[in-house]
Amino acid sequence: MERESFKSRLGFILVSAGCAIGIGNVWKFPYLVGQNGGGIFVLFYLLFLLFMGMPVLTMELAVGRASKKSVVEGYRALEPKGSVWHVHGWFCIAGCYLLMMYYTTVSGWMLSYFLKFAFGSFQGGLMDSGQVFSSMLGKPEEMALCMAVIVIAGFMICSLGLQKGLEKVTTVMMSCLLLLIILLALHSLLLPGASEGAAFYLLPSLERVREIGLSHVITAAMNQAFFTLSLGIAAMEIFGSYMSDEFTLTGEAVRICALDTFVAIVAGLIIFPACFSFHVEPDSGPALIFLTLPKLFVNMAGGRVWGSLFFLFMSFASFSTVIAVFENLLASCIDNFGWDRRKAVYINCIFILLASIPCVLGYNLWSHVHLIGGRDILDSEDFIVSNLLLPLGALIYLLFCTGRLGWGYENYMAECNKGSGLRMPRFLKPYFRFILPLMILFILIQGLR
Numbered sequence: 001m002e003r004e005s006f007k008s009r010l011g012f013i014l015v016s017a018g019c020a021i022g023i024g025n026v027w028k029f030p031y032l033v034g035q036n037g038g039g040i041f042v043l044f045y046l047l048f049l050l051f052m053g054m055p056v057l058t059m060e061l062a063v064g065r066a067s068k069k070s071v072v073e074g075y076r077a078l079e080p081k082g083s084v085w086h087v088h089g090w091f092c093i094a095g096c097y098l099l100m101m102y103y104t105t106v107s108g109w110m111l112s113y114f115l116k117f118a119f120g121s122f123q124g125g126l127m128d129s130g131q132v133f134s135s136m137l138g139k140p141e142e143m144a145l146c147m148a149v150i151v152i153a154g155f156m157i158c159s160l161g162l163q164k165g166l167e168k169v170t171t172v173m174m175s176c177l178l179l180l181i182i183l184l185a186l187h188s189l190l191l192p193g194a195s196e197g198a199a200f201y202l203l204p205s206l207e208r209v210r211e212i213g214l215s216h217v218i219t220a221a222m223n224q225a226f227f228t229l230s231l232g233i234a235a236m237e238i239f240g241s242y243m244s245d246e247f248t249l250t251g252e253a254v255r256i257c258a259l260d261t262f263v264a265i266v267a268g269l270i271i272f273p274a275c276f277s278f279h280v281e282p283d284s285g286p287a288l289i290f291l292t293l294p295k296l297f298v299n300m301a302g303g304r305v306w307g308s309l310f311f312l313f314m315s316f317a318s319f320s321t322v323i324a325v326f327e328n329l330l331a332s333c334i335d336n337f338g339w340d341r342r343k344a345v346y347i348n349c350i351f352i353l354l355a356s357i358p359c360v361l362g363y364n365l366w367s368h369v370h371l372i373g374g375r376d377i378l379d380s381e382d383f384i385v386s387n388l389l390l391p392l393g394a395l396i397y398l399l400f401c402t403g404r405l406g407w408g409y410e411n412y413m414a415e416c417n418k419g420s421g422l423r424m425p426r427f428l429k430p431y432f433r434f435i436l437p438l439m440i441l442f443i444l445i446q447g448l449r
Contacts, residue, residue, distance in 0.1 A: 003068055004162040005242050011167040013252065014174040016239050017259040018320030020229045021177075023106060023289075025260065026314060030201065030268030031284035032224055036217045039204035044218055046261070048225035052439055054257050055432065056231045056394045058249040058424060059401040062415040064240025065249070066407075070331040071234035074241065075400070078407045085406060088396045093332050095233035095389040096325050100352050102359040102381045103325075104154075107318035108146030112136055113290065114311035122298050122307060129294035137363040144360050148353060154323045155349040158330055159341060162242060166327050173316050177263070180313040185269040187306060188277075197276030201268050219446070226443055227386060228260055230321075232393025238328040244419075251421030263317070270310070274300070289314065326352075387447035395440045402432045409433075 006012040033041050067074035072089030079085040116122060116132065136142060157165045188194060209217055229236070240249075274296050275282040283292050297307035326348070333344040362369060362377030371380035400406035409429055417423045 003241070005244060006167055006239075007163045008167075009244075009247065009252075011163075011171055012239060012243060013255050013259065015167055015170045015320075015324060016236060016252075016256045018170045018174050019235055019239070019324035020256060020260045020321075021174075021263050021317055022103075022230070022321040023110075023314070023318050024228065025264040026267040026271075026317065027285055027289050029224060029228070029264040030271050031282060031288065032220055033265075033268055034201050034272060034282060035208070035284075036212065036220050037205045037209040038200065038202050040206070040209055041217055041221055042202070042265070043204075044221035045225050048222045049228070049257050049261065051431075052222070052436060053225045053229050053231065054250075054253045055424075055428075055436065056398060056440075057229055057236060057253045057256065058416050059397045059412065060231060060234065060236040061240035061243065061249045061253065062401060062412050063397070063407070064237040065243045065245070065418075066411070066415045068241050070241060070328065070335045071237050072332065073335045074237060078411070079400075080405070083405065085396075085400050088393065088400075089234065091389065092232075092234035092237075092393060093329070095385055095393065096235060096328050096332075097352075097355065098381055098389075099233065099235075099385050100322065100325055100329070101355045102378045103318070104150050104322060104352065104356050105143060105147045105359045105378065107150045107315070107322055108143060108148075109136065109290070110311055110314040110318050111150060112142065112146045113294070114308060114315050117294075117297070117304055117307035117311055120304060122294055122304070129291050129298070132294065133290040140360055140364045143363075144357065147356050147360055150319065150322060151349060151352050151356065154319070154326045155345050155352075157323050158326045159345045161341065162327070166323055170320055170323065173320055177313055177316040177320070180309055180316070181263060181266050181270070184306065184310055184313065185266050188270045188273040191273055191277035191300070193277045194273030197272035197274070198269060200276065201272040202265075222439065223443060223446075226394070226440070227390065228264065229257070230390065232390040232395075232397065233385070234393075235325055235328055238331050239324075241331070247419040248421040248423055249416045249418075250424045254422060388444075391440055391444035391447060395437060395444065398432065398437055398440065402429070 006015070063071075063074050063078060067077040069077055071092045072086050075086035075089045121132065122129070157169045159165065160168075189198060243252075271282055271288070271293070275292070278296050278299060280292060280296060282288060293310065294307060297303040297310065300306060329348050330341060330344045333339050333348065334341060339347070358366065359378050359381065366377065369377055371377065372383050375383060401412040402409045409432070413424060413426060
């Protein structure tokens, strides 16, 4: 059976960017910028994205495009005879399953909050935002229902195929996401006192850098630049396998990174001006999204509308990642086990529904369960994916594409520079082979401490 391909270049870029753009863009990046020197952090972030994130992204895409297969078979098609690089492919697939075991629950939270704002649960401050969040976590049936809606809707879209399902829906959803985020940012910037928040967020602050130390700023920027693209578990590799040879991978990677960064930066223009306008300290992580921002929306004029739009944007951001990873899981089952798409959809849908239940129960019936280092179920699953599988996987991709025992630098460069557009400079070989691995190893070791 002939492999599907993207209908358009725009479809590929929006689907790939949709996979990269997720919840972390909104609840982590703006806070890091504000706390780490504003524009100084952004400068370091962009440098690390350019010299660390983007090269590894081209490597994942290169393995996919050169092999025209999902990760395990992709490795098998390119690896030297007798080598076992393809074993890493199974860890990538396991990482994608593990990611979906908790990400679908968090995506369900976004859907739940969109519905709560749309139907007026926060109207008039009837319920404190902390009460709403703790009430939701205490109701396994509510969380399970929202998670199930995300999972079933995601697999229904993917069942339609690449062009009619994933590409078509993501193109519409990402277009709406970009419109929503610009609209929300403009609204925040027009609030009284918003200029102070924007200045705190983006203007370079040497004073803040001196307070926390330049090394802390650099480390934070390196971590965020690496993790923002979710590299290392083949979430991007699959889209390389659907690409045409028309454009260079470097040029496409730059566009994906630019879109991901645009959303992350503009998200801060929603959050900081609003926080400063209402004299609220911005938090990082779930507290920002589910506790701080709902308070702001409840107290601003037309807050029900703006709250609904914000959580609709967040639902799109998380759901675009979900359906992109689902496509990877389906393609892996089709390639490795010879299943047709319908069978892969049914089996994966049932498995993800069941495998996501521990995360749902981890905040109520199983709240006493603590696994890795005292972490709850969701945080333990996230720790394995984010702190272990992503950096280790990225390192393996790097060694495979640049080392003599793998696919090799010349083969990688030939694939990367195939087509028209921005080309990867050949003189970067020493950097790819000796410096970049040390940077990724640093992230890995730091994450395991």
